[in-house]
Amino acid sequence: MNKHTKIAIFIAPFLAIIGFAITDMYEEQQAAEKRIFTMSVQNQCDIKAKNCILESDEFLLSISHQRGETLINSTYPLDTATLFLVDQDNNATSFSLGMTDNPYYWRAKTNLGALIEKPGSDQKLRIIANIKGGSYISEFTSTTQ
Amino acid sequence: MVKDNSSYWQDNLRIIMTCLIIWFVVSYGFGLVLVEPLNAIKLGGYKLGFWFAQQGSIVTFVALVFWYSYKMNQLDKKYGVEE
Numbered sequence: 623m624n625k626h627t628k629i630a631i632f633i634a635p636f637l638a639i640i641g642f643a644i645t646d647m648y649e650e651q652q653a654a655e656k657r658i659f660t661m662s663v664q665n666q667c668d669i670k671a672k673n674c675i676l677e678s679d680e681f682l683l684s685i686s687h688q689r690g691e692t693l694i695n696s697t698y699p700l701d702t703a704t705l706f707l708v709d710q711d712n713n714a715t716s717f718s719l720g721m722t723d724n725p726y727y728w729r730a731k732t733n734l735g736a737l738i739e740k741p742g743s744d745q746k747l748r749i750i751a752n753i754k755g756g757s758y759i760s761e762f763t764s765t766t767q
Numbered sequence: 768m769v770k771d772n773s774s775y776w777q778d779n780l781r782i783i784m785t786c787l788i789i790w791f792v793v794s795y796g797f798g799l800v801l802v803e804p805l806n807a808i809k810l811g812g813y814k815l816g817f818w819f820a821q822q823g824s825i826v827t828f829v830a831l832v833f834w835y836s837y838k839m840n841q842l843d844k845k846y847g848v849e850e
Contacts, residue, residue: 624836624840624850625850626835626836626839626840626843627832627833627836630831630832630833630835630836631832634828634829634831634832637787637790637828638794638824638825638828641790641794641795641798641824642794644794644795645794645795645798645799645820648795648799649799
């Protein structure tokens with residue numbers, strides 16, 4: 623092994639470490655930027671039937687309602703979650719959801735149960751789920767079968 | 768002694784700069800900035816951008832070690848200072 627090979631083998635790990643450091647800085651900067659992702663409804667949303675899943679790539683968010691509480695369950699841990707019930711005049715009532723046990727489960731007492739009780743009833747909802755570096759938003763309608 | 772120190776050093780710098788440019792393009796360019804377009808290409812079942820970020824850049828670094836050594840040996844011979 624001559625001197626040039628020795629020098630190259632000595633220098634290469636430092637360059638690799640610098641490369642990883644630059645990558646890490648870039649990724650951290652990207653993660654810090656606020657981004658908004660729109661979620662869409664998988665198939666059809668029927669909250670009463672516990673069949674309402676929103677998706678955005680690999681992020682899934684399930685919404686259900688039982689015993690006067692609206693629950694959401696997500697595939698990624700959330701920082702905050704806010705649900706809006708939108709009436710026919712497009713006025714929205716907001717509900718800040720509270721964490722249940724872990725950041726994958728959130729719930730709040732809402733009057734959604736009464737609004738989706740009757741078969742055929744439509745209820746427009748909006749949701750904002752915040753995760754570090756991004757907000758997942760959606761406007762959708764729950765139709766009771 | 769090298770007959771023309773300045774010329775030897777210039778050639779040396781050119782090789783180093785080439786190595787650094789390839790190092791930067793492979794690690795930062797292919798592994799990060801161009802990762803999405805490269806992911807459209809599959810290499811042995813893996814997305815090319817992902818492969819560069821995980822393995823390709825390291826493979827290139829190792830190849831660069833030997834390429835640099837080879838080029839420097841050529842340079843030494845050219846200037847009559849080989850070991």
